[in-house]
Amino acid sequence: MRVLLIHPWIADVAAFNFWVRPLGLYALAEWLWARGAEPALVDCLSPAAAPAKFPRVPVAQPPPLASFSRRFARYGVSPEELRRRVESAAPFEAALVTSAMGHWYPGVQWAVAALRDVAPSVPVFLGGVYPSLWPEHARAHSGADRILPGPLERNSCELASLLGLPSEPVRPPKRWHELGLHDGADYAAVRTARGCPFRCSYCASGLLSSGFEPREPQDVVSELTALASLGVRDVAFYDDALLVGFESRLLPALRSVEELRLPLRFNTPNGIHPRLVTAEVARWLARARFATVRLSLETAAPDRQHLTGDKVSNDDLARAVERLRAAGFPAEALGVYLLLGLPGQPLEEVRSGVELVRSLGVRPHLAEFCPIPGTAEWARLVAAGTIPADLDPLLANNSVFYWLFSGYEESALRELSRRARRRIGGASFLESSDPPTRP
Numbered sequence: 001m002r003v004l005l006i007h008p009w010i011a012d013v014a015a016f017n018f019w020v021r022p023l024g025l026y027a028l029a030e031w032l033w034a035r036g037a038e039p040a041l042v043d044c045l046s047p048a049a050a051p052a053k054f055p056r057v058p059v060a061q062p063p064p065l066a067s068f069s070r071r072f073a074r075y076g077v078s079p080e081e082l083r084r085r086v087e088s089a090a091p092f093e094a095a096l097v098t099s100a101m102g103h104w105y106p107g108v109q110w111a112v113a114a115l116r117d118v119a120p121s122v123p124v125f126l127g128g129v130y131p132s133l134w135p136e137h138a139r140a141h142s143g144a145d146r147i148l149p150g151p152l153e154r155n156s157c158e159l160a161s162l163l164g165l166p167s168e169p170v171r172p173p174k175r176w177h178e179l180g181l182h183d184g185a186d187y188a189a190v191r192t193a194r195g196c197p198f199r200c201s202y203c204a205s206g207l208l209s210s211g212f213e214p215r216e217p218q219d220v221v222s223e224l225t226a227l228a229s230l231g232v233r234d235v236a237f238y239d240d241a242l243l244v245g246f247e248s249r250l251l252p253a254l255r256s257v258e259e260l261r262l263p264l265r266f267n268t269p270n271g272i273h274p275r276l277v278t279a280e281v282a283r284w285l286a287r288a289r290f291a292t293v294r295l296s297l298e299t300a301a302p303d304r305q306h307l308t309g310d311k312v313s314n315d316d317l318a319r320a321v322e323r324l325r326a327a328g329f330p331a332e333a334l335g336v337y338l339l340l341g342l343p344g345q346p347l348e349e350v351r352s353g354v355e356l357v358r359s360l361g362v363r364p365h366l367a368e369f370c371p372i373p374g375t376a377e378w379a380r381l382v383a384a385g386t387i388p389a390d391l392d393p394l395l396a397n398n399s400v401f402y403w404l405f406s407g408y409e410e411s412a413l414r415e416l417s418r419r420a421r422r423r424i425g426g427a428s429f430l431e432s433s434d435p436p437t438r439p
Contacts, residue, residue, distance in 0.1 A: 341402030
């Protein structure tokens with residue numbers, strides 16, 4: 001049985017390639033192979049340089065954003081290129097589409113429509129973040145024949161039944177890169193664990209995974225070794241909690257990478273926990289050639305730090321920056337995420353965070369808050385009457401939500417953004433290529 005996997009376009013007002021890779025589809029391909037099927041992958045976001053802006057084509061403004069000033073666009077390959085790739089993959093007996101963000105759902109709609117045009121009789125199933133967090137909207141608007149909310153392990157039996165495959169593996173496993181799915185890019189994304197042991201009030205990690213599930217370090221090293229042999233040079237860790245259990249998880253992997261002399265650089269676009277950056281951790285990150293290190297502070301207000309999860313303090317951040325600089329990291333390699341637009345968050349709180357980070361000699365990165373169904377912050381917004389429970393996912397877009405719902409004065413917001421981007425001392429912050437948000 002041949003099954004087509006689709007990584008759809010991004011549909012947004014802005015999009016930046018933080019080494020984006022379809023990790024969920026890679027896992028799904030391995031699952032299909034083990035059950036006797038042949039997976040084929042079509043990635044609408046490849047090829048694309050990273051870190052860099054995705055190719056962008058303006059499209060008609062969707063009705064929910066009719067009054068929004070920023071122009072809506074499609075990011076990725078052309079529709080003609082998608083059609084060519086789908087036709088090249090034919091014949092296939094089913095199509096599985098993933099989704100990374102609920103507010104990117106027009107990209108899912110476009111991909112499903114393109115599949116219908118080329119192979120109208122082939123069933124289309126939708127998984128990923130969008131149907132997991134917005135199931136009713138996905139059922140009504142995605143165009144897929146069936147949605148599969150939640151992680152793969154929860155849907156394994158149902159998906160096997162839908163595809164007519166055995167529920168258990170029938171042949172030895174192969175990793176996704178052994179299935180010929182790497183597209184030749186010189187970058188990749190890797191996770192050393194699924195899920196997160198923390199439960200922050202604004203985060204959906206706990207809703208999208210079955211718990212915190214670390215991989216064996218040697219399994220991670222085997223993947224990194226294979227990727228290096230395929231020409232990969234930059235690797236982004238897409239973990240939610242990369243430094244948790246450092247000595248038993250990441251450290252053994254970094255030691256093996258050093259022993260094998262793998263020609264890799266590492267990046268942390270998801271942000272790491274400052275409290276877990278010990279002097280040893282900092283030395284190993286420098287030794288292992290981490291090129292981009294982002295720290296997650298989110299807010300400098302102690303009361304909101306406690307309210308949102310109590311995983312970090314301002315002192316934790318100051319110690320982490322000091323240890324990373326002592327380990328040899330230049331200022332331009334470091335950055336700190338600050339959330340903008342949390343429910344009830346005054347702009348002065350964000351400004352205080354910017355000044356705190358700048359006082360440490362590193363760059364603040366403003367990450368716009370977006371409300372996620374099922375989280376504590378979503379419940380607060382609905383209870384306060386700020387948003388309806390059936391909010392269109394397009395309005396939960398992080399590039400849209402804070403403009404429409406935060407109440408910030410536009411001129412003050414723009415000045416704060418300029419302040420966050422301004423150079424500190426001799427550090428060169430490349431403003432022209434900086435993304436407006438994190439992934």
